[in-house]
Amino acid sequence: MTRMYHRLPVEAYTSKDWFDEEQRLIFSRTWRFAGLAEDVPEPGHYISVQAGLNNIFIVMGRDRRLRAFHNICRHRGTQLIRAVGKTQKALTCPYHDWTYDLEGNLISVPDEAREFPNGVDKKCFGLKPASVDIWRGMLFVHPDPDPPSLAEWFGAVDPYLGPHKPEELVEYPDSASSYEIRANWKIVVENYIDVYHLSHLHSNTLYMYDHAKAEYGWEGPHYHFWEPPAPDYAEDLENNLPFPRVIPKPHSGAWVPMLFPGIGIGASEESWNLFIITPLAPDLTRIQNRSKLANVSGWEFQKQQWSSWGFWKGFGGPKYEGDDTIDENDPMASGDFTAEDVYACEQQQKSLYSPYLEIGPSAVGESPITNHQQAILDFMKAQEAS
Amino acid sequence: MTAAFFKLTVSDIREEIGGDATSVILTVPEEAYDQFQWQAGQHLPLRFMIDGQEHRRCYTISNPPGENLRITVKRTKGGVVSNYVADRLAVGDIVESQRPHGRFVLEPGPLKRRTHYFFGAGSGITPLYAMINAVLTDEPYSVAYLIYGNKSHKSIIFHEELDALAAEYPERFTVRHILSSPSMWTWFSPWRSGRVDAEAIEAAIDETPPVAQNVQYWICGPGEMNKATRAALLAMDVPDNRIHLESFGGAGAIDTTVKGIAATASITLDRQEHTVQVAADQTVLEAALAAGLRPDYSCQSGVCGSCKARLKKGKVHMRAQMALDDEEIARGEILTCQSVAESDALTIEYP
Numbered sequence: 001m002t003r004m005y006h007r008l009p010v011e012a013y014t015s016k017d018w019f020d021e022e023q024r025l026i027f028s029r030t031w032r033f034a035g036l037a038e039d040v041p042e043p044g045h046y047i048s049v050q051a052g053l054n055n056i057f058i059v060m061g062r063d064r065r066l067r068a069f070h071n072i073c074r075h076r077g078t079q080l081i082r083a084v085g086k087t088q089k090a091l092t093c094p095y096h097d098w099t100y101d102l103e104g105n106l107i108s109v110p111d112e113a114r115e116f117p118n119g120v121d122k123k124c125f126g127l128k129p130a131s132v133d134i135w136r137g138m139l140f141v142h143p144d145p146d147p148p149s150l151a152e153w154f155g156a157v158d159p160y161l162g163p164h165k166p167e168e169l170v171e172y173p174d175s176a177s178s179y180e181i182r183a184n185w186k187i188v189v190e191n192y193i194d195v196y197h198l199s200h201l202h203s204n205t206l207y208m209y210d211h212a213k214a215e216y217g218w219e220g221p222h223y224h225f226w227e228p229p230a231p232d233y234a235e236d237l238e239n240n241l242p243f244p245r246v247i248p249k250p251h252s253g254a255w256v257p258m259l260f261p262g263i264g265i266g267a268s269e270e271s272w273n274l275f276i277i278t279p280l281a282p283d284l285t286r287i288q289n290r291s292k293l294a295n296v297s298g299w300e301f302q303k304q305q306w307s308s309w310g311f312w313k314g315f316g317g318p319k320y321e322g323d324d325t326i327d328e329n330d331p332m333a334s335g336d337f338t339a340e341d342v343y344a345c346e347q348q349q350k351s352l353y354s355p356y357l358e359i360g361p362s363a364v365g366e367s368p369i370t371n372h373q374q375a376i377l378d379f380m381k382a383q384e385a386s
Numbered sequence: 387m388t389a390a391f392f393k394l395t396v397s398d399i400r401e402e403i404g405g406d407a408t409s410v411i412l413t414v415p416e417e418a419y420d421q422f423q424w425q426a427g428q429h430l431p432l433r434f435m436i437d438g439q440e441h442r443r444c445y446t447i448s449n450p451p452g453e454n455l456r457i458t459v460k461r462t463k464g465g466v467v468s469n470y471v472a473d474r475l476a477v478g479d480i481v482e483s484q485r486p487h488g489r490f491v492l493e494p495g496p497l498k499r500r501t502h503y504f505f506g507a508g509s510g511i512t513p514l515y516a517m518i519n520a521v522l523t524d525e526p527y528s529v530a531y532l533i534y535g536n537k538s539h540k541s542i543i544f545h546e547e548l549d550a551l552a553a554e555y556p557e558r559f560t561v562r563h564i565l566s567s568p569s570m571w572t573w574f575s576p577w578r579s580g581r582v583d584a585e586a587i588e589a590a591i592d593e594t595p596p597v598a599q600n601v602q603y604w605i606c607g608p609g610e611m612n613k614a615t616r617a618a619l620l621a622m623d624v625p626d627n628r629i630h631l632e633s634f635g636g637a638g639a640i641d642t643t644v645k646g647i648a649a650t651a652s653i654t655l656d657r658q659e660h661t662v663q664v665a666a667d668q669t670v671l672e673a674a675l676a677a678g679l680r681p682d683y684s685c686q687s688g689v690c691g692s693c694k695a696r697l698k699k700g701k702v703h704m705r706a707q708m709a710l711d712d713e714e715i716a717r718g719e720i721l722t723c724q725s726v727a728e729s730d731a732l733t734i735e736y737p
Contacts, residue, residue: 063622064595102623133499133599149600151499151527 005352005359007373013184013352019282025383026261026376028052031153033263033276034132034139036290037167039084040066044102046091047084047139050278054143056130057081059091061102068132068141069104074125100127137167137292138274154259160217160224162255162267163247166292169272175291181342183349185262185279188287189372191345192275193223193258196365201344204317205337208233208240209254216368221260221375223368228253229269233311240311243270244294244304260375270294270304283349389682389692391433391482392418394455399477402543407460407509408472409448412481414455424486425493426450426520427513427604427632430457431484431684431692436470443467444685444692446512447486448544450519458543460509484682488690490632492517492604494524501596502528505582505615507535507607511543513632514606518548522555529557529597533590535564535582535607539574562590582611584618591622605631609708633689633708644703646726651700654735655679664727670695670702670734671722681722681736688724695722699733702726 002009012018032051039047040060048057048071055071057080073080073093080093080100090107092099099108104127109120129145135154181188191197198211207230214227229252233240237252247269255267262277276288294300318325318333319340325332331339351357362370398411412430414422429444448458459471475481490513492502502521504514511534521530536542548561562577564586578586603624605615612631619629649664653674664673671683671693683693688706697718702725710719722734 061623063601063619063624064591065601065624066596066599103625131599134597149497149499149527150598151497155497155527 003357005373006362006370007377008186010352010357012376013186013349014282016282019279021380022279022376023052025380026052027279028054028143029383030261031133031140031142031147031150032056033274034058034141036171037134037137037139038171039139042086044087044089045085046081046087048079048081049141051141051143054130055079056132056141056143058132058139058141059087059102066132066134066139067102067104068130069127070130070143072128073098074106074127080127104129136161136164137169154222157219157222157224157257157259160219160226160255161257161265162226163251164255164267164272166272168295169246169292170295172271172291172293175273175289177289179287179342180280181285181287181345182283183285183345184282184352185277185285186372186376187345187349188277188285189258189262189264190369191341192256192264192277193225193368193372194366195225195368196363197344198365201319201340202337204319205335205340208315218368218371218375221379223258223260223372225256225258225368226253227256236311237269239307241270241304242308242312244296244300245269246272246292246294258372260379389431389484389487391484392421393480394483396475396477396479396481398454399475401472402458403541403545405461405472406541407458407543408475409456409458410471410475410481411454411456412483418485421485422455424451424455425491426516427491428486428488429513429690430455431487431682431690432457433482433484434467434470436466441467442684442686444487444690446488446516448512448515450516450523452523453519458509458512460543484684484692487684487692488632490604490606490630492520492602492630494520494528496524496526498525498600499527499598500525500529500600500602501598502530503591503601503603504530504532504534505587505603505605505607505611506532507582507611508537508541509543510606510608510611510632512606514604515544515547517604518551518559522551522559527598530559531590531594532559532561533564533582533586534561535566535611537566538569539563539565539572539576540569560594582607582615584614584621587615587618588622601628603629605629606633609633633687641703641705644726644728646703647728647730649700649727649730649732651727651732651734653679653695655681656736664732666726668726669723670720670725670727670732674722683723686723688721691721693722694719695734695736696720697725697732697734700731701728702732703728 034049035047040058043060043062046057046059048055056068057071058066058068060066071079075096075098078093078095080091090099090101097110101107106122106125131142131145131147133140133150135150195214198206209227210230211227216225229237252269258264264275266273272292274290278286280286316335318335320332331343394412394414396410397413400409402409424447429446432443434441445457445459449456459468461472462468506514518530521528551559552561564578564582565576566581568576568579603619605612612633616629646666648666651662651664653660653662662673662677674681684690688708691709697720702720704721704724706724707721709721
């Protein structure tokens with residue numbers, strides 16, 4: 001009998017077959033996060049991103065419009081460009097120097113007369129177009145040249161994402177990080193959207209927000225979440241914020257949606273953070289973090305740090321102390337909520353291989369988990385049918 | 387088929403830019419409501435009887451669908467109809483019109499997500515104004531940027547209305563005024579002086595680059611301005627299929643170098659075949675009208691496309707062909723108001 005983990009079989013979290021199906025039906029057929037708009041700032045700049053099975057690159061034309069193409073030379077399929085860079089007018093494949101213009105047209109084939117005595121009909125070998133668009137300052141790519149618009153994809157959930165305007169904020173470069181978690185990507189998503197765990201795993205790290213008053217729900221496959229500041233924090237909120245505000249008063253709280261598939265945002269009064277989840281293997285997932293803060297002077301940051309010092313000086317602490325800790329690197333003693341989450345995900349993944357695993361009842365605050373599992377089943381079914 | 391004319395009633399008249407342009411609101415008879423559903427950017431093929439003489443003109447509908455049916459007519463020096471509209475047309479008068487026409491249209495969509503750049507000059511604002519309104523009200527995820535050239539601040543049609551839109555939609559609409567001879571005696575300072583040229587276009591796109599990456603470019607002004615704007619956009623690698631334009635308030639590319647020859651034309655209209663003599667200095671349309679046929683026509687300048695027909699045999703020269711795309715020309719479609727004969731036997735079919 002298939003062992004179940006709520007609505008999905010346990011093997012959905014461990015097997016290569018499931019991983020391959022998700023790559024094919026989910027990550028290769030949805031809008032994929034590709035970076036921030038400022039990653040392609042000027043004409044001629046480009047970046048590439050792996051989106052499921054597709055490698056897609058984005059380049060800005062002289063008209064400042066972004067174009068997206070499949071990063072595959074039409075000759076022998078070599079990846080045309082590397083991760084990031086700049087070009088003037090043309091993109092040349094390193095293998096045989098076939099060259100394309102920024103519209104994807106093949107414009108030059110070296111030694112054409114000698115190597116291709118019958119000629120090459122260049123019109124037939126343009127780069128295959130993909131799609132790119134910008135939403136809330138984020139770049140998204142889609143492998144289809146004519147996909148549903150981002151308005152169709154994110155429109156319904158957009159009103160729940162907070163009053164933030166990420167395009168007006170500045171990236172805090174030290175915050176950008178990338179790390180791997182030894183767990184299936186869905187375990188990581190489920191941890192992100194599990195409301196029940198907030199007061200427990202993070203009992204000493206995230207209590208400036210009032211988890212009991214969280215409001216959350218779904219728009220299609222996208223999850224949205226908001227919770228207000230906890231009374232202690234809210235009492236003198238303007239002074240307690242660790243950084244200058246990024247949203248106008250009197251908006252307050254934390255917006256922590258999980259857009260499908262695996263695009264997490266964590267936004268509050270004073271920051272806007274990305275948590276991008278990319279599956280690498282059935283039991284390995286990459287996380288990319290990027291953060292944006294208010295576009296104000298260092299002096300404003302200094303003032304806010306002083307005014308909030310009183311609140312934060314005694315805030316937080318480890319979940320386990322003393323004899324309960326393993327050593328000084330114990331994530332449960334770190335006082336860092338991310339370390340706590342990574343630990344929980346990896347411990348859960350390990351148990352998925354045990355023949356004695358049996359999943360217990362799902363709590364009210366865990367309903368997002370079963371909803372996400374259902375969203376995956378529904379999406380794959382719809383894609384398989386189309 | 388000849389399209390029917392309907393009797394519309396003038397229900398309001400308003401002077402624009404100190405009387406140099408006139409906005410006219412027309413009421414459609416109830417039985418013609420369905421025919422008068424229009425798309426932003428379309429025009430009305432109108433027929434006026436002035437001092438016993440019939441005159442046909444196309445005037446753009448300067449409101450988006452759902453609003454009052456309104457045309458805005460700029461006075462042209464010595465223009466029979468434009469001056470008649472400005473000086474003599476009155477509330478309660480009847481104006482005859484065929485149903486809205488034209489394919490310089492912007493179809494908004496509630497889930498379309500686009501960046502629209504509008505480049506206009508003078509009365510070329512009229513279709514753009516309808517389109518901008520359509521985008522702002524019916525395409526909520528899209529943005530619109532207008533670059534609008536005029537002689538001086540006094541000749542800016544819909545100045546207040548555009549400012550009001552910019553105030554209402556600060557994050558989705560901007561307007562940039564370019565004046566070719568700005569007055570010193572005004573508080574109004576335009577975005578730039580000069581013309582809507584390559585430098586201005588590049589500066590505008592630099593200042594407000596596309597947000598949504600499905601970008602469309604809409605151009606409406608005199609022929610020269612259209613040509614220059616399109617050339618500037620192409621020089622920036624804008625793909626031609628994203629550029630939409632209509633010529634307005636001035637000649638486009640008119641090629642009168644080819645003289646016609648006298649010809650005999652077999653013209654099929656409403657499935658009836660007629661033999662018509664076309665004189666060397668006559669257009670096919672003029673010859674057909676002189677022979678008593680009543681094909682559709684309107685602007686007589688090659689812009690509106692009302693007089694389109696198919697050339698089955700023979701050869702014509704078109705002085706202007708703005709209303710046709712390359713595909714239609716390849717299929718043998720012609721604008722009869724612009725066609726003079728180049729072979730002595732023609733076979734022409736009106737649709």
